[in-house]
Amino acid sequence: MVRMDWLKQIGIEMRFLGVLVRLNLASAMEYRASFISQIVGMVINNSIMLLFWFFFFDRFGEVRGYDFQQVILLFGMVAFGFGIAMVLSGNIYQNLAYLIAQGRLDYYLVFPRHLLLHVIFSRMNISAIGDLTFGLVACLIVVPWRPATLLAILTAGLLAAAILTAYGVIAGSLSFFWGSAENASAQMFGSLITFALYPDTLFSGFSRTLLLSLLPAVLIGAIPAQLVRTLDVRLLLALLAAAAAGWLLAVALFSLGLRRYESGSAINVNL
Amino acid sequence: MSQTTAQTTGHVMGYRLRQKLAKYGAITAINFQNQLAYIWDTLNRSLFIIFIMFIFAQLWQAVYATRTAPEIAGLTLPGIIWYLLVAEMMELGKFRHDLKISEEVKDGSIAYTLVRPYHYLAYHFFNGLGETIVRMALVFGLGLPVVLYYAGRPDLELWQLPPILLVVLGAMLIDFCVLSTIGLLAFFTEDTASFRMIYQKFVFVIGGLMFPIDFLPDWLQWIARLLPFHLTTYAPARLFVDFSWTQFNHFLLLQLVWLGILGTILWVQYRSAARRLAVNGG
Amino acid sequence: MTVIEIDNLQKEFEIKQKAPGLRGSVQAIFRPVKRRVMAVSGISFALDPGEMLAFIGPNGAGKSTTIKMLTGILFPTSGSATVLGFNPWRERRRMAYQIGSVFGQKPQLWYHLPAADTFQLFARIYELEETPFRRRLAFLIEAFQIEDLLQIPVRKLSLGQRMKCEIAASLLHGPRVIFLDEPTIGLDVVAKQQIREAIRTLNAEENTTIFLTSHDAGDIESLCKRVIIINHGRLIFDDRTSVLKRQYLRRKVIDVRFGEALNGPFHLPGVQTLKQGTYGVKLAFDTEELSVDQVIQQIMSGRAFNDINIQDPPLEEIIREIYQE
Numbered sequence: 097m098v099r100m101d102w103l104k105q106i107g108i109e110m111r112f113l114g115v116l117v118r119l120n121l122a123s124a125m126e127y128r129a130s131f132i133s134q135i136v137g138m139v140i141n142n143s144i145m146l147l148f149w150f151f152f153f154d155r156f157g158e159v160r161g162y163d164f165q166q167v168i169l170l171f172g173m174v175a176f177g178f179g180i181a182m183v184l185s186g187n188i189y190q191n192l193a194y195l196i197a198q199g200r201l202d203y204y205l206v207f208p209r210h211l212l213l214h215v216i217f218s219r220m221n222i223s224a225i226g227d228l229t230f231g232l233v234a235c236l237i238v239v240p241w242r243p244a245t246l247l248a249i250l251t252a253g254l255l256a257a258a259i260l261t262a263y264g265v266i267a268g269s270l271s272f273f274w275g276s277a278e279n280a281s282a283q284m285f286g287s288l289i290t291f292a293l294y295p296d297t298l299f300s301g302f303s304r305t306l307l308l309s310l311l312p313a314v315l316i317g318a319i320p321a322q323l324v325r326t327l328d329v330r331l332l333l334a335l336l337a338a339a340a341a342g343w344l345l346a347v348a349l350f351s352l353g354l355r356r357y358e359s360g361s362a363i364n365v366n367l
Numbered sequence: 368m369s370q371t372t373a374q375t376t377g378h379v380m381g382y383r384l385r386q387k388l389a390k391y392g393a394i395t396a397i398n399f400q401n402q403l404a405y406i407w408d409t410l411n412r413s414l415f416i417i418f419i420m421f422i423f424a425q426l427w428q429a430v431y432a433t434r435t436a437p438e439i440a441g442l443t444l445p446g447i448i449w450y451l452l453v454a455e456m457m458e459l460g461k462f463r464h465d466l467k468i469s470e471e472v473k474d475g476s477i478a479y480t481l482v483r484p485y486h487y488l489a490y491h492f493f494n495g496l497g498e499t500i501v502r503m504a505l506v507f508g509l510g511l512p513v514v515l516y517y518a519g520r521p522d523l524e525l526w527q528l529p530p531i532l533l534v535v536l537g538a539m540l541i542d543f544c545v546l547s548t549i550g551l552l553a554f555f556t557e558d559t560a561s562f563r564m565i566y567q568k569f570v571f572v573i574g575g576l577m578f579p580i581d582f583l584p585d586w587l588q589w590i591a592r593l594l595p596f597h598l599t600t601y602a603p604a605r606l607f608v609d610f611s612w613t614q615f616n617h618f619l620l621l622q623l624v625w626l627g628i629l630g631t632i633l634w635v636q637y638r639s640a641a642r643r644l645a646v647n648g649g
Numbered sequence: 650m651t652v653i654e655i656d657n658l659q660k661e662f663e664i665k666q667k668a669p670g671l672r673g674s675v676q677a678i679f680r681p682v683k684r685r686v687m688a689v690s691g692i693s694f695a696l697d698p699g700e701m702l703a704f705i706g707p708n709g710a711g712k713s714t715t716i717k718m719l720t721g722i723l724f725p726t727s728g729s730a731t732v733l734g735f736n737p738w739r740e741r742r743r744m745a746y747q748i749g750s751v752f753g754q755k756p757q758l759w760y761h762l763p764a765a766d767t768f769q770l771f772a773r774i775y776e777l778e779e780t781p782f783r784r785r786l787a788f789l790i791e792a793f794q795i796e797d798l799l800q801i802p803v804r805k806l807s808l809g810q811r812m813k814c815e816i817a818a819s820l821l822h823g824p825r826v827i828f829l830d831e832p833t834i835g836l837d838v839v840a841k842q843q844i845r846e847a848i849r850t851l852n853a854e855e856n857t858t859i860f861l862t863s864h865d866a867g868d869i870e871s872l873c874k875r876v877i878i879i880n881h882g883r884l885i886f887d888d889r890t891s892v893l894k895r896q897y898l899r900r901k902v903i904d905v906r907f908g909e910a911l912n913g914p915f916h917l918p919g920v921q922t923l924k925q926g927t928y929g930v931k932l933a934f935d936t937e938e939l940s941v942d943q944v945i946q947q948i949m950s951g952r953a954f955n956d957i958n959i960q961d962p963p964l965e966e967i968i969r970e971i972y973q974e
Contacts, residue, residue, distance in 0.1 A: 108776055112773040112774060115770050115773045116770070119759060119762060119766055119767075119770055122762055122766065123759055123760075123762050126761045126762070126802065127761075133558065133561065137564060140564075140568065141564070141568070144568045144571055144572060147572055148571065148577045151572070151582070151583055151584065151587070152577075152578070154584065155582055155583075155584070156430050156433075157433075159426070159429050159430055159433070160429045202717070202722050203755060203757075205720075205721070205722045206722070206745060206748075206750050207745055207774055208742045208746050208774065209742075209774055283415070286415065287414060287415070287418050290415065290418055290422070291418065291422065294422050294426065297429075298422070298425040298426055298429055299425060303421075303425075358722065358724050358738065359723075359724045360660070360662055360723055
């Protein structure tokens with residue numbers, strides 16, 4: 097009885113989130129020109145970065161085990177995961193911190209839906225559609241089209257997105273505890289992406305440990321890419337564990353912060 | 368009699384010049400003070416330069432480790448790390464007035480500012496100068512510890528600074544002209560932001576931001592040197608790590624030529640914009 | 650069975666005080682000075698099902714704080730509250746299915762899409778089954794007369810049209826209590842009438858309890874039989890609207906039209922002449938000093954009049970007077 101209830105609840109939330117995503121997309125598509133130019137702009141942006149790598153490898157061959165194809169896969173996976181995360185839950189980059197700081201959570205608190213999911217799914221980042229498309233195409237160009245590989249791309253992308261979203265929630269939740277965390281959270285998030293786009297083998301020792309924990313860049317780029325390449329189940333398990341741990345932490349921190357918010361001790365109080 | 372007149376004229380001209388300098392200086396100073404007030408906020412945004420310099424250091428250490436020769440296209444490992452810091456400084460310190468100009472065009476307020484006593488573009492230049500200098504200083508200052516750690520002291524002599532700064536100024540002026548042109552395009556198109564983005568992309572690959580243009584394949588290098596983009600980023604950075612009077616003369620000359628060309632384009636654009644306003648009435 | 654019951658509700662805030670300037674900012678980091686503010690200091694009242702209450706007070710009086718506690722958004726410092734049998738802040742999500750809210754200044758309809766799309770979203774939010782949802786929607790469309798507005802992007806609607814759709818949206822899930830905050834702000838007279846009419850219909854047909862906050866006296870007068878006034882965190886008035894007007898009404902305004910033309914200034918002792926025309930006069934007096942029948946008798950003696958009109962002062966004036974206490 098209880099388990100059915102629990103499953104039913106998940107189904108209800110998912111259907112709700114689905115409608116949110118649909119409305120976000122419809123809303124953005126009201127402005128065709130802007131919609132398309134944002135997506136195209138991002139595709140061009142990403143292509144230029146790959147162009148740099150092209151000339152780089154053309155001149156220098158491989159570097160620490162990475163050649164041009166490896167970098168395309170790495171870049172593609174990061175873009176794909178980032179794209180999924182920002183298309184579905186566009187509020188995780190900077191807006192969450194802003195909403196919390198401005199007391200705008202009140203709007204969401206009036207509804208009977210899961211608060212955190214409702215908040216982060218209420219926005220779609222349009223240029224991220226460009227990232228998503230670009231990333232997927234980039235991956236597909238450099239991997240063999242076997243069912244297992246294609247499944248791996250999808251799974252790795254979703255898990256990377258989950259980890260990224262959890263990280264965004266943690267960064268944004270800092271806003272519950274100190275005033276203008278918007279810049280700090282944007283910095284954290286942006287740094288994560290920056291590191292993820294570069295070959296992980298460049299980093300060793302202390303910095304590598306950091307990039308597997310506090311700033312999990314390796315978890316959203318290199319490991320998903322490696323999973324797609326090697327189809328190593330252990331990597332899949334590692335990603336699952338990381339996503340689970342990340343989300344546990346995110347939900348815990350958010351709940352703690354929410355209690356603070358609801359007791360009115362947030363810095364900005366609208367009397 | 369004539370001597371007194373000459374003296375008087377000289378005094379008057381000197382006075383006018385000082386007045387102008389004082390006016391423009393004041394504009395720069397006011398904006399500079401505003402910028403100081405925003406330093407905390409900017410610092411918050413500047414983690415990027417520390418991280419990116421760290422990443423670059425790792426990347427190029429790895430590249431140079433695979434080679435026996437200590438130099439690539441005349442640059443050592445410390446050289447390229449310093450190069451990248453200066454390049455990032457030039458890039459992140461760029462003017463941002465193209466958006467302001469395009470907004471002023473769109474809402475028509477450009478009509479008023481064009482009537483002001485000081486030249487419209489000069490106003491934008493000195494207005495943005497304070498901001499630009501502060502940003503550049505911040506980027507350089509924050510990246511400095513990382514670069515000093517991985518690359519040690521720069522291979523620079525004090526007397527080389529003035530000519531380098533001159534080339535930096537030239538780079539800023541060229542960048543300013545390009546962005547002004549982009550801003551004024553608002554008379555013809557809705558979306559000038561895409562043009563800015565395209566400009567940035569050019570600088571990225573053939574302007575010497577991601578690596579010196581010497582690393583590009585020959586055919587592309589040749590094209591890059593024909594275009595003005597490398598003068599905004601590559602020229603100052605290259606000069607910083609590998610100064611020579613030949614290079615300096617070469618870059619300065621090229622900058623002057625391009626300033627002339629871009630300046631002319633801008634002048635034509637500006638005139639036609641003024642004419643447009645006079646005809647349409649704002 | 651009361652719908653809302655509050656008992657000695659209190660809310661105290663701790664606000665960090667920051668001195669101006671750079672030194673102040675530095676001090677705020679290391680030795681923050683905190684100030685205690687009692688936003689709501691022990692208020693109690695109860696609402697019955699179907700009641701229409703106006704909950705008013707000046708800005709900073711503790712109004713929004715109270716509403717936030719009632720909707721479960723804020724925890725109180727002490728005291729208790731029950732809304733529809735729920736503890737608002739502990740059972741917020743479960744209670745949310747049964748309450749609705751409209752904030753005049755915080756729209757819920759998606760701006761770039763037609764209202765119909767937001768209605769669909771609300772159906773998902775409140776887990777409404779397809780058939781009852783359609784039936785309910787049809788009913789609301791009829792009640793608010795918004796048939797033609799539904800497929801137009803909300804940004805193209807006028808403010809009045811938008812508010813009607815907003816309120817309709819908040820009613821889709823059949824809430825038993827709705828909180829209306831400034832529902833007619835910025836609307837023209839016709840739109841205000843329509844909204845008030847719709848709310849009245851709703852209350853009549855479904856016995857929905859209405860908790861209204863409005864600075865518009867017209868809203869209060871036309872909708873609410875009961876008024877609660879809060880100021881400085883305390884309730885300073887809790888009674889019927891008519892009592893409010895009578896109790897704080899000390900001025901009466903009388904319009905008289907006489908049969909014959911007046912010659913010379915019209916004057917009665919203790920009565921202020923507001924306006925005087927050829928045949929008519931507008932008078933004002935304080936009922937504490939003179940009773941209504943005293944004044945009327947004075948008017949009657951000596952002259953025949955064709956028409957007489959006795960009016961209360963506007964609610965705004967009354968409220969202003971109370972706030973000043």
